[in-house]
Amino acid sequence: MVFSSILFLFRFFPAAMGIYYLTPRRYKNLVxxxxxxxxxxxxxxxxFPIMVASILVDxxxxxxxxxxxxxxxxxxxxxxLSVVFxxxxxxxxxxxxxxxxNLGALTGLSFPTLSLTLPLGISFYTFQTMSYTIDVYRGKxxxxxxxxxxxxxxxxxxxxIAGPIVRYTDVNRELKSRVxxxxxxxxxIDIFIRGLGRKVLIANNIGAxxxxxxxxxxxxxxTPLAWLGILAYTFQIYFDFSGYxxxxxGLGRMLxxxxxxxxxxxxxxxxxxxxWRRWHMTLGSWFREYLxxxxxxxxxxxxxxxxxxxxxxxxxxxxxxxxxxxVLWGLYFFVFLVLEKLFLLPRLEKSRVLGHVYLLxxxxxxxxxxxxxxxxxxxRFLTAMFSFRAGGEWVYYLRNYGITFLxxxxxxxxxxxxxxxxxxxxxxxxxxxxxxVVLIASIAYLEDATYxxxxxFRF
Amino acid sequence: MKLKKIxxxxxxxxxxxxxxxGLFLLDLCFTSNPYSELENxxxxxxxxxxxxxxxxxxxxxxxxxxxxxxxxxxxxxxxxKSVFESALGKTENNGVVYGADRYIYNKLLDPALGESRxxxxxxxxxxxDTPALPVVNSAQLGRNVNFLNTFAxxxxxxxxxxxxxxxxxxxxxxxxAGLPNVNQxxxxxELYRQFSGDNLSTLDLIAPLxxxxxxxxxxxxxxxxxxxDGAWVGYRAYCESRSLPxxxxxxxxxxRREEPGFLGTYYNKSKNFDALPDTLxxxxxxxxxxxxxGEHTVLQTDGSLVEVTGLYQREKFAVRDKYAAFLYGNNxxxxxxxxxxxxxxxxxxxxxxxxxDSYGNCFAPxxxxxxxxxxVADLRNMTFKVSQVLAENQFDDVLILYNFDTFQEDxxxxxxxx
Numbered sequence: 001m002v003f004s005s006i007l008f009l010f011r012f013f014p015a016a017m018g019i020y021y022l023t024p025r026r027y028k029n030l031v032x033x034x035x036x037x038x039x040x041x042x043x044x045x046x047x048f049p050i051m052v053a054s055i056l057v058d059x060x061x062x063x064x065x066x067x068x069x070x071x072x073x074x075x076x077x078x079x080x081l082s083v084v085f086x087x088x089x090x091x092x093x094x095x096x097x098x099x100x101x102n103l104g105a106l107t108g109l110s111f112p113t114l115s116l117t118l119p120l121g122i123s124f125y126t127f128q129t130m131s132y133t134i135d136v137y138r139g140k141x142x143x144x145x146x147x148x149x150x151x152x153x154x155x156x157x158x159x160x161i162a163g164p165i166v167r168y169t170d171v172n173r174e175l176k177s178r179v180x181x182x183x184x185x186x187x188x189i190d191i192f193i194r195g196l197g198r199k200v201l202i203a204n205n206i207g208a209x210x211x212x213x214x215x216x217x218x219x220x221x222x223t224p225l226a227w228l229g230i231l232a233y234t235f236q237i238y239f240d241f242s243g244y245x246x247x248x249x250g251l252g253r254m255l256x257x258x259x260x261x262x263x264x265x266x267x268x269x270x271x272x273x274x275x276w277r278r279w280h281m282t283l284g285s286w287f288r289e290y291l292x293x294x295x296x297x298x299x300x301x302x303x304x305x306x307x308x309x310x311x312x313x314x315x316x317x318x319x320x321x322x323x324x325x326x327v328l329w330g331l332y333f334f335v336f337l338v339l340e341k342l343f344l345l346p347r348l349e350k351s352r353v354l355g356h357v358y359l360l361x362x363x364x365x366x367x368x369x370x371x372x373x374x375x376x377x378x379x380r381f382l383t384a385m386f387s388f389r390a391g392g393e394w395v396y397y398l399r400n401y402g403i404t405f406l407x408x409x410x411x412x413x414x415x416x417x418x419x420x421x422x423x424x425x426x427x428x429x430x431x432x433x434x435x436x437v438v439l440i441a442s443i444a445y446l447e448d449a450t451y452x453x454x455x456x457f458r459f
Numbered sequence: 460m461k462l463k464k465i466x467x468x469x470x471x472x473x474x475x476x477x478x479x480x481g482l483f484l485l486d487l488c489f490t491s492n493p494y495s496e497l498e499n500x501x502x503x504x505x506x507x508x509x510x511x512x513x514x515x516x517x518x519x520x521x522x523x524x525x526x527x528x529x530x531x532x533x534x535x536x537x538x539x540k541s542v543f544e545s546a547l548g549k550t551e552n553n554g555v556v557y558g559a560d561r562y563i564y565n566k567l568l569d570p571a572l573g574e575s576r577x578x579x580x581x582x583x584x585x586x587x588d589t590p591a592l593p594v595v596n597s598a599q600l601g602r603n604v605n606f607l608n609t610f611a612x613x614x615x616x617x618x619x620x621x622x623x624x625x626x627x628x629x630x631x632x633x634x635x636a637g638l639p640n641v642n643q644x645x646x647x648x649e650l651y652r653q654f655s656g657d658n659l660s661t662l663d664l665i666a667p668l669x670x671x672x673x674x675x676x677x678x679x680x681x682x683x684x685x686x687x688d689g690a691w692v693g694y695r696a697y698c699e700s701r702s703l704p705x706x707x708x709x710x711x712x713x714x715r716r717e718e719p720g721f722l723g724t725y726y727n728k729s730k731n732f733d734a735l736p737d738t739l740x741x742x743x744x745x746x747x748x749x750x751x752x753g754e755h756t757v758l759q760t761d762g763s764l765v766e767v768t769g770l771y772q773r774e775k776f777a778v779r780d781k782y783a784a785f786l787y788g789n790n791x792x793x794x795x796x797x798x799x800x801x802x803x804x805x806x807x808x809x810x811x812x813x814x815x816d817s818y819g820n821c822f823a824p825x826x827x828x829x830x831x832x833x834x835v836a837d838l839r840n841m842t843f844k845v846s847q848v849l850a851e852n853q854f855d856d857v858l859i860l861y862n863f864d865t866f867q868e869d870x871x872x873x874x875x876x877x
Contacts (some may be wrong), residue, residue, distance in 0.1 A: 005523070007527070189475045393639040
């Protein structure tokens with residue numbers, strides 16, 4: 001199930017919240033676990049056993065580590081079990097066909113591809129549970145003894161499908177005792193509606209432009225249209241992802257949890273280094289904590305440091321999808337991160353305009369690498385972007401999406417937040433009115449997405 | 460006192476609970492609609508639960524479809540979305556574009572822009588077969604050209620192929636600036652070059668329609684069909700090409716009837732608040748006998764039988780889908796007999812077979828003035844074989860009449876070779 005659907009908003013959400021609030025405190029986690037399992041299994045019942053296995057393995061591993069603290073080998077064994085299981089699941093479901101295809105290309109043999117449905121949110125929850133067991137192993141946190149509480153953490157529905165990547169240490173206190181105040185709920189509603197609006201009104205809307213452009217023949221589209229298209233994707237992916245994270249954070253707040261922030265106006269960064277501190281922050285910090293630092297991080301020779309960065313960014317790229325273009329995308333950032341480390345960063349951060357132009361240009365081009373999985377098509381698209389090909393079709397698309405672009409651009413900056421800071425207190429009613437309009441408009445767009453008028457009678 | 464405090468401190472919480480809770484309860488209370496007139500399709504109903512359907516993921520999918528289709532105030536939400544789209548400065552909504560003079564046009568892009576990626580699911584109506592790029596389906600078009608040529612080779616008599624332009628093809632200058640819609644004049648010209656057969660001739664409808672557009676409304680602002688007057692222009696062009704006498708609009712004036720307030724299929728898609736309704740015109744032409752698939756009754760979508768008493772299902776003029784009144788909608792084989800023909804010769808019965816899409820429905824009545832019997836076949840609802848109809852009856856002429864937008868995507872056209 002996804003948050004941006006009529007089914008979620010008008011069936012699951014009211015029912016789940018109603019039951020959750022009415023349940024006495026000591027059963028709240030149980031209710032949350034059951035609700036989350038329904039949320040997760042909806043639409044694909046086969047996910048259910050996978051999720052249950054995931055919960056059990058990390059429960060057993062973490063408690064095993066706790067129990068055999070003195071036995072180093074046993075601890076390592078349990079940790080290996082968790083890491084192998086989680087990476088194995090992720091590898092099997094997400095990368096099997098990728099590996100088979102590449103093996104085939106290398107050896108000249110042809111392997112059959114498996115038709116696997118990728119379990120929802122597997123990239124997120126395997127990372128969450130893995131980091132938990134690692135934390136227990138490192139002695140940073142006590143293992144969770146109550147399997148219901150632990151299950152509720154793993155499958156907690158707000159952040160299950162698309163992040164933020166919530167670590168056990170972020171929420172372990174709230175899992176045990178949390179107070180839900182009306183102020184929290186109101187705050188959560190505020191955040192949720194903003195996230196919904198970002199996803200439904202901006203991302204879906206401007207995404208329609210990229211959907212259209214990306215289906216076109218890149219050999220004939222004009223240069224302005226190519227740029228409009230990839231700019232549309234630039235905004236689509238940001239508003240889609242950050243909107244979803246915001247909805248998750250808002251829902252979490254309504255349930256009494258404080259999830260970590262995941263985006264912090266990434267497009268106003270002045271460098272790639274800055275961008276990655278503001279974009280998908282929970283993933284960045286996960287890789288830093290559980291891959292980069294264990295590899296040696298910054299505390300080693302420069303060549304070694306570059307090698308570490310290389311590994312981290314190839315992995316980051318691959319995490320985004322099982323295709324070489326994602327690896328290329330990750331390594332593209334690696335190159336600029338190294339350049340920035342070498343000499344570029346201070347100059348960029350000192351500049352007023354140059355840093356912004358530099359970062360935006362690099363990011364927009366990076367989204368082309370990200371969005372177009374086929375290298376030949378990517379080449380043709382980049383040619384369209386940089387060859388100054390004339391044409392008139394872009395006029396129509398600019399006319400249609402101009403206002404949405406403007407809205408997206410403004411909402412990518414902290415302008416609105418600053419305005420609210422200054423006038424929020426006095427104009428609270430106006431803010432609430434706007435939020436209600438956003439909510440109503442989002443419902444209208446969601447319902448319209450299922451509208452399918454049909455020209456021919458009885459067909 | 461307490462309520463006042465809550466109102467002051469938690470206004471958003473209250474508003475949100477009111478809107479979401481209110482809609483949730485209203486949605487639970489309202490009964491299901493069986494059919495959407497606007498969408499011309501049956502709406503999904505609550506699925507029956509079974510363990511089997513749950514495990515096969517059918518239940519959850521059907522249930523979500525049902526929730527979407529039956530959401531309270533569905534129609535109003537769609538309208539509201541259209542208003543928001545206009546507020547965002549969009550000149551298109553749900554696949555149609557707003558042109559000059561409040562005309563709504565179909566968005567169908569030049570095939571040079573890319574490939575049509577419609578899947579083979581047909582007009583299933585569940586939204587899943589919406590193509591990423593609304594572009595001319597060149598592959599289907601190519602197949603349909605072959606089917607037509609195959610037919611023309613096998614049938615020994617004379618065949619006229621007529622592809623009618625759509626509203627944007629008649630008036631491309633009315634399209635929004637920059638929209639790379641297909642150039643119908645060029646596209647239809649190319650089709651006509653590909654049509655082949657010794658006994659096949661093509662009929663240019665663009666020139667006469669463009670010329671007539673200065674004096675009369677030949678296409679609807681809000682519907683994808685040509686107007687009845689536009690159909691008459693096509694009829695005149697056809698008769699001239701076959702050297703047949705034809706009836707003039709002056710002669711038909713006494714029969715002319717007008718149905719104002721017609722909002723057609725394009726409006727159903729866009730639902731724009733500033734749509735200007737059309738007036739649907741029909742001519743109450745006298746006929747002797749009309750049969751559909753050999754009967755004097757026709758089956759309706761709701762399963763009821765309706766008596767066929769003439770050229771028009773008059774009660775349809777009163778409902779939303781007024782165009783469905785012409786020839787009782789798209790039915791298999793309709794046979795019209797009249798004493799109107801100006802070409803009538805004693806002791807002879809002249810016949811024409813029109814193989815058509817819905818453009819033929821308002822067109823066929825005029826043909827009664829040029830043939831004794833007008834046979835109208837719709838391949839999409841066929842209960843007969845074309846070859847059999849042609850073998851069992853003698854036709855003076857065969858006319859294949861489609862509009863471009865339908866012809867480029869119609870998957871049923873292969874049946875012309877059956």
